[in-house]
Amino acid sequence: MERILFGDNQFFAVNHISDEKSRAQSIRFKDDAAIMRTLDYAMEAGVNTFMCTTHERIANICDIVRANPEKYKDFKIFPCMPYAHKYANAVTELGIMGTLKQYVPGNFFGSLFKGGVAFLSKDFLSIMELLVDSEMKMFKGVNTPVIFLQNVITDLLLGLGMKDILKGFNDYVKKKYNAEPGFITMNMPKLLDMLESVGIENPIICASINKAGFRMSGGKEVYEECLATRNFRPVAMQVLGGGAIPPKEALEYVCSFPKIESILFGASSYGNIQDTVTKIRQFDAQRLVGK
Amino acid sequence: MIKVALIGAGKMGISHLSILGAHPDVSVVGVCDTSKMVTDVLTKYSGFNCFSDYLQMVDKVKPDAVFIAVPTKVHAKFIKDMLDRGIHVFSEKPFCLTPEQGEPLVKLAKEKNLINQVGYHNKFIGTFNEVKKLLASGKLGEIHHFVAESYGPVVIRKKQETWRSDPEEGGGCLMDYATHVVDLLNYLLSPVKTVLASKLQPIFSNRVDDAVYAMLELNSGLNGILSVNWSDETHRKMTTSITIYGTNGKIISDANELKVYFNDDKCPEGYSKGWTVKYVTDLTDQVDFYLRGEEYSAQIDYFINAIKGKVKNDINTFESAWITDRSLKLIRDKAS
Numbered sequence: 001m002e003r004i005l006f007g008d009n010q011f012f013a014v015n016h017i018s019d020e021k022s023r024a025q026s027i028r029f030k031d032d033a034a035i036m037r038t039l040d041y042a043m044e045a046g047v048n049t050f051m052c053t054t055h056e057r058i059a060n061i062c063d064i065v066r067a068n069p070e071k072y073k074d075f076k077i078f079p080c081m082p083y084a085h086k087y088a089n090a091v092t093e094l095g096i097m098g099t100l101k102q103y104v105p106g107n108f109f110g111s112l113f114k115g116g117v118a119f120l121s122k123d124f125l126s127i128m129e130l131l132v133d134s135e136m137k138m139f140k141g142v143n144t145p146v147i148f149l150q151n152v153i154t155d156l157l158l159g160l161g162m163k164d165i166l167k168g169f170n171d172y173v174k175k176k177y178n179a180e181p182g183f184i185t186m187n188m189p190k191l192l193d194m195l196e197s198v199g200i201e202n203p204i205i206c207a208s209i210n211k212a213g214f215r216m217s218g219g220k221e222v223y224e225e226c227l228a229t230r231n232f233r234p235v236a237m238q239v240l241g242g243g244a245i246p247p248k249e250a251l252e253y254v255c256s257f258p259k260i261e262s263i264l265f266g267a268s269s270y271g272n273i274q275d276t277v278t279k280i281r282q283f284d285a286q287r288l289v290g291k
Numbered sequence: 292m293i294k295v296a297l298i299g300a301g302k303m304g305i306s307h308l309s310i311l312g313a314h315p316d317v318s319v320v321g322v323c324d325t326s327k328m329v330t331d332v333l334t335k336y337s338g339f340n341c342f343s344d345y346l347q348m349v350d351k352v353k354p355d356a357v358f359i360a361v362p363t364k365v366h367a368k369f370i371k372d373m374l375d376r377g378i379h380v381f382s383e384k385p386f387c388l389t390p391e392q393g394e395p396l397v398k399l400a401k402e403k404n405l406i407n408q409v410g411y412h413n414k415f416i417g418t419f420n421e422v423k424k425l426l427a428s429g430k431l432g433e434i435h436h437f438v439a440e441s442y443g444p445v446v447i448r449k450k451q452e453t454w455r456s457d458p459e460e461g462g463g464c465l466m467d468y469a470t471h472v473v474d475l476l477n478y479l480l481s482p483v484k485t486v487l488a489s490k491l492q493p494i495f496s497n498r499v500d501d502a503v504y505a506m507l508e509l510n511s512g513l514n515g516i517l518s519v520n521w522s523d524e525t526h527r528k529m530t531t532s533i534t535i536y537g538t539n540g541k542i543i544s545d546a547n548e549l550k551v552y553f554n555d556d557k558c559p560e561g562y563s564k565g566w567t568v569k570y571v572t573d574l575t576d577q578v579d580f581y582l583r584g585e586e587y588s589a590q591i592d593y594f595i596n597a598i599k600g601k602v603k604n605d606i607n608t609f610e611s612a613w614i615t616d617r618s619l620k621l622i623r624d625k626a627s
Binding site: 012013014015018019020022023026085097124152155156157158159160161162164165186187190212213214215216217218219241242243244 | 305306308309310311312313326328332333335336337338444525527528530532545547548570572573577578579580581582583
């Protein structure tokens, strides 16, 4: 994994603190060209990995990447699946069964129904695999060395104690896509315990890590202790704490943990991208000199 | 350990179950759902003790408390069955289909001294609670108008129907979506006294409303507008906001951001003349387990703490949710 990963929240009107900003972003990034321009800014700053949800618009981005192999030869995407709102809204409207009917591809689901629903649970892992395949379709021919499970699903499974499904995702991503599995979570210490309990060693975990303690469930201290003592590959997200921390202070904090392998951030403008990347590189250099 | 059982493992039920599963003071003793697929999966992968008959479940596993997350049509019966057995109840919203159904349950829960709560999670959101504090301070002057809104992309084309598209089962935008906003109004300002005008509008649905527009008069005499539409795909997810106009300023709040304008310097601490903006990140307490939003965990923590006697059972009681049911009826009656 590269040290700095470029995120996609700004492209899809995900703003954790302001609906007004969300709308402004949604207007700004209406056209795919605006997204591509921003990705190019990130590449110019030396950030070649785009970590993004499996939002339907990412399919267009993948088309552009495939159509320009020379330009994007070093470009990587870390897909984060699923785009949860698609499913959440569908469940409200269609119920759980209706949603599965809509999104599980092919005749698989129909034939299961004919065979009786009792059969279904035994093949729940196969359904999970089919859903992964359906989310991965758009990335065909694009370099996706790490594939993440979104926090809503990771944390749902975590609370439900469904460790075998987390393990199933982990194994399937390795086997089918020859990629490294990653897990996004708002409950990092608990997740790490569960992953270790099913034999997943040194997992890639993307979690909120910030000076304000924002969305660091169970408390910042527990997170810091994990960073000091546990065996995993952390990706820090929400490093600005939802906007609560001034950028310099925020980046200095995450850069102070040698354990943190990558830092995920999103920005819309050329200036903000350059600034953030420069600051991370500066703090990293200072830490190395300090050693 | 509080022994908890869940009735109804649909979207909200599964979400509650996950939070309960991670809760250090809770032991999940049973899960009931009519879908064999759902109970098979929960048995096999979570190891929960699953049932298809809720009475059989509670009589067997003897929970201290139950979470009820089934279609609204059967809330009244299920809740009564639980209260009769001396079990504390957390019910999903809305409370009941009609205020007539809910009234005896409010009394029964009180008589039996059982903890009772309904899942109106907005009351556990920091920004809305700050609005409540600001209103209590009286610094906004005389409140003369409000606009309460909620929009989201639930039904954005003509599609297959479920219980949420059946008016007899408690479906529709008024019962499923607008209820959150009406409940918030009851909490922040005052209960609805009269509905001056109301329109329940289908957009894509055949049998239920996809939008609710109403002009309301509250018990306090205040007038305002309600505008709710679940067929608005310009919103990524449900967005609820309230604007309150006072003679000395104005509040605009949603679940993320609070913007307050004061005409002069006579404002509460932390605010100043002109606009002050605060974010939910500064107004919300950390939770031990996060899924979808702090408020979902916070409301469950509150319920469990009420059972343990650590907090008063006075947020989202059956009584407050029954008042909301009454308001929904007024809106429905005026529209028909």
